[in-house]
Amino acid sequence: MMLSSPDSEGEGSSRRLPPDRWARLATLLVARPAWVLAGVLLACLAALFLARDVRLDSDPRNFVAQDSPEMQVLQEHYDVFGPSDTTALFVITGPTAGAVLAACGELGDQLMEVVEVLDVASPIHTPLVERSEGGVMIRPVFGPDASEGGSLEVRRARLRGSALGGERLISEDGLTALVAARLPHSHSDPYLSGAALQRLQGEVDEVGARHPTVAIHPGGVPATRVASLRGMERDLALLLPLANLVLAVLLWLHFRSFAAVVLPLSAVGLSVVLMAGVVGLRGEDLNPMTQLTPILLLVVAVADGVHLLARFEEKLRAGMERRAALAAALRSVGVACVLTTATSVLAFLSLLGTQMAVLHSFAIITAAGFVFALLINLTLLPAGLARFGGTPTNPSRRWEHALEAFVRGLVRPRNAWLCVALGILLVAGSLGLSSRAGIDFFLGEVLPPDHEVSAGNRLLDAQLGGMLPIEIQVRGEPGSVLEPKALAGLAALEERVVAEGFSGVLGLAGQLGELRQASTGEAGLPTTRAEASQLLLFAELGTPPGGLYLTDPDQSRVRMTATAADLGGRWLQARRARIEAAGDELLGGLDLTTHVTGSAVVSASGFNTLAGELVRGLLFALLVIVAVIGILFRSWRTALASLLPNVLPLLLVLAWYGATNRHLDLFPAVLLTIAVGIAVDDTIHLLTRYRQELPGAATHQEAIVRATTHCIGAVLTTSVILICGMGVLVLSSFPANVTSGFLGGALIALALLCDLLFAPAALAVLRPGVPGGKESP
Known part of the structure; x- marks a missing residue:
């Protein structure tokens, strides 16, 4: 899959799209929504059968390579x-x-x-x-x-x-x-x-x-282990419904449509069911790492649905007929959704390079959950909108003019260079402080x-x-x-x-x-x-x-x-x-x-080894993700433009650990891996929209302004959803999960800020896809 300009129609155009794979998929989904809904439900019933014996397991020895x-x-x-x-x-x-x-x-x-x-x-x-x-x-x-x-x-x-x-x-x-x-x-x-x-x-x-x-x-x-197991059961019983409620409120406040609330949550909930089926199929249980996956998947995977709904609303506002707007939204957002899922899956699968079987299981199960979420979002959501109706609104249009003025000032050559220079200085300073961040695990800190x-x-x-x-x-x-x-x-x-x-x-x-x-x-x-x-x-x-x-x-x-x-x-x-x-x-x-x-000695060795491998694997995954972006966009300049807004949030968080002499526990380290995969998603949606706007824009600065202005509404919504969703973790029974909630929220907020500041500035400086001696789209 190579990216060029898959969606270049004008704002007011309602002409029929050229037939391609996305158009054919959209036509099928909006023409046969009942078939799609029935197929998804049958798959979920099969997953529920496979997951019937899944239980929770808090044995810390699971975090050690069993053949070590x-x-x-x-x-x-x-x-x-x-x-x-x-x-x-x-x-x-x-x-x-x-x-x-x-x-x-x-x-x-x-x-x-x-x-x-x-x-x-x-x-x-x-x-x-x-x-x-x-x-x-x-x-x-x-x-x-x-x-x-x-x-x-x-x-x-x-x-x-x-x-x-x-x-x-x-x-x-x-x-x-x-x-x-x-x-x-x-x-x-x-x-x-x-x-x-x-x-x-x-x-x-x-x-x-x-x-x-x-x-x-x-x-x-034994008492600590049993208490943590009961805490895990409480977390799943309390936090999963609470995360659903938070997301429902946020979706309603943004789209003001019942369908725009129910369909994304249903899509992601069904993805969780399918993921549980994978756990059952592998004959495994949920441990303190994988028990967070349903909550995080619920929060993260709704982002693709938000982007699809936002683009659907935009096409309706441009004058398209409802089914044509659905097809156009799926066609223009689908490529970005596939790429964002690919980067998140890649972030998780990078854990396969560790020596820990529990990390391998976590990587495979969570990656499978993200793939299921993509498939259901790109099928169930359009089919549901076609079958049940509902027209989302987009309140973020109210501040588009202020955002447009801000981005126009930011992408001016002098301002763009200053912003990129500031980002590079922050990276350099963060590297020095993050090297002092320690990794340690205290069993006594597992419980409140x-x-x-x-x-x-x-x-x-x-x-x-x-x-x-x-x-x-x-x-x-x-x-x-x-x-x-x-x-x-x-x-x-x-x-x-x-x-x-x-x-x-x-x-x-x-x-x-x-x-x-x-x-x-x-x-x-x-x-x-x-x-x-x-x-x-x-x-x-x-x-x-x-x-x-x-x-x-x-x-x-x-x-x-x-x-x-x-x-x-x-x-x-x-x-x-x-x-x-x-x-x-x-x-x-x-x-x-x-x-x-002894179990305490072996578990301590496993936890510390695990956390160290996670951080190293995370940095490697970031480099691979950047390389994949360059390959799929056919532009090394696009890859470089994605580097600063995605590396800087992680380095700033690690620098905070180094500056405050705090130790990085295993579970916050796991969340860093997850959150970085999430943070990359919004950057990819922005880059994809930039490539779509570039052919019709008078200058590349104009393409950046239009892409940022149109994309930032959905990016802001998804970021707020992710921050609030991860904020649910502060109610967890585990101090490490509470820390993860604050840490994940801070990382997503930093990623949003970096996407707003450094991504447009980097695009203005590097000029990816601009003809005339640079790169051609």
């Missing part, structure tokens, strides 16, 4: 030791240590009665191995079965200093404690864990009612700060060592991990983990040393492999949070666990690298390898 080395290590670790993210955590705070411990005891006892709970850990329920006059005793330090020796402070210090990770169970002042209920491995599925957590919350509410002086907050990875799970996570970070569990696996030959030299290296590695900022370290070496002292009275690690094997039997009697499975049956792998505060994915990845380096230093000579894993 990190995922392979994680899966192997889970196969041996079980998942680290199936333990439900409840943080109890109160005015006195006695009140907190009393609530811990009752809550732990009641949770043990829940069928899904495998075991419970708390200051009351976790036993320690102690040496006594009668031998070795295994009992908790608090509760009815505890030893009677020592004050609360002494016993609290004994628990926190134990090798069972007691720092995770009770705070230093005793006013915050943890009750941890381990669920089956299958409860890595958030739907299963969600149902279990709801039942556990019922027990929590009962205990809270009996202990009104204490507060009990859920927290940790006032959410009860967020409160629990903050308490975990501040008082109990952190909300993020990590797993360290050391692997060697069978039996090798119980050798005295290996245990000495493991003990040194445990100290390194503490030095890196982790708490509640639970490791084989530390526990065997504590067990040896309790059973023999001698400090130090086991001196033989046989002694270590004997002591390991005692170790399995302890039950810290997450269960105690420190080695596999053939003693070829050993597990170390710890917790960390949520200081960001970059912090976690840096510590991961340093711990693995320490493991190589301390254990590499014994042919033992060290891997830091």
Whole structure:
């Protein structure tokens, strides 16, 4: 498809258009509208059938390449030791240590009665191995079965200093404690864990009612995941209808026609249904990325309908008969709509260059949605207007004269050069600032700060060592991990983990040393492999949070666990690298390898990698889009003219991140990709109208003025619709989506401003398609 001048009839002309593919399509649509409507409805019914089993999925591990080395290590670790993210955590705070411990005891006892709970850990329920006059005793330090020796402070210090990770169970002042209920491995599925957590919350509410002086907050990875899943369900239930309402109001205010409101929304709504059918056909679920696609598709794809309606109104005003006006509008806008969809699809498909399967799915599903929206807009909308009638108005004509005067002044040679120079300076300055924009991910920021799970996570970070569990696996030959030299290296590695900022370290070496002292009275690690094997039997009697499975049956792998505060994915990845380096230093000579894993570690790596790949892929997609514009318009000058108004909005947003030292999260990065594809659309409509006006204009400046004046009404309408539609995201349950709503709106507003200022100026300077030594159309 090459673009030249597909619509050169005069304003008052009502002559018949030359027959071409667009004219034949328009004739078919307006002559057989019932067939078109029936075909679209049948396709949507088939899509609904395919989408019947689609559900939501908030598992963060989906954001990691499933065939990556990190995922392979994680899966192997889970196969041996079980998942680290199936333990439900409840943080109890109160005015006195006695009140907190009393609530811990009752809550732990009641949770043990829940069928899904495998075991419970708390200051009351976790036993320690102690040496006594009668031998070795295994009992908790608090509760009815505890030893009677020592004050609360002494016993609290004994628990926190134990090798069972007691720092995770009770705070230093005793006013915050943890009750941890381990669920089956299958409860890595958030739907299963969600149902279990709801039942556990019922027990929590009962205990809270009996202990009104204490507060009990859920927290940790499972609770965060389930809360985010429920937030996703709320977003879809609330934001999708709200986005429809906002768009309906805006369409009515602009066109004042019932058909001009219902038909575009129906077209896009049907596109969402067809997109859901693609999700079902691929056998996938909606994750936190793809669950935004219906809302964004609803907002974005209505833009083509607005341009078509605006051109239809313009042809009617020029004196055309209704069906001829529909055919002419479809013929003149259709090419631009195809090109805008192609650029948006290209922006999404650029994500196929990443290593993440979840991004590939997001790209394919969203691109398919845009293609469906194009097809339905170019078929259902004309057919509906022909079948049901309706005449849109265009209030934007009221300020066309003021806009025309502004653009005439802008395209004067001196003003145009000054405007382009200003744009280039802004690009240069933005490049410098945008290079300072950081990329990071905080699991604790997924939920709103006032959410009860967020409160629990903050308490975990501040008082109990952190909300993020990590797993360290050391692997060697069978039996090798119980050798005295290996245990000495493991003990040194445990100290390194503490030095890196982790708490509640639970490791084989530390526990065997504590067990040896309790059973023999001698400090130090086991001196033989046989002694270590004997002591390991005692170790399995302890039950810290997450269960105690420190080695596999053939003693070829050993597990170390710890917790960390949520200081960001970059912090976690840096510590991961340093711990693995320490493991190589301390254990590499014994042919033992060290891997830091766990869902939090792997997810942090995936999120940060994803965001970085998105930004790089976005810049690449912009360059490809510009090249495609040059090819399809057969003009490198047109491609250059599109560069400034489309690159500058993105660079200005990234520059804001760099100037304010904010971190760019994954989901705003995804929205940047989406918004840039949107921003390009309006530029393409302007460029297309310029090429259509050029043959009949006295000068190329006149063509720019006419194109901008006639096109900017629809561009402004679509931009306002997009800004308001994305503004709906500020009501989301996810802070990242709220940020995305503001960010997307700002990007579209900047794109509109750049289209109004820099696109006409660039066309005036570069003069694409102007004969006489330049370019021919």
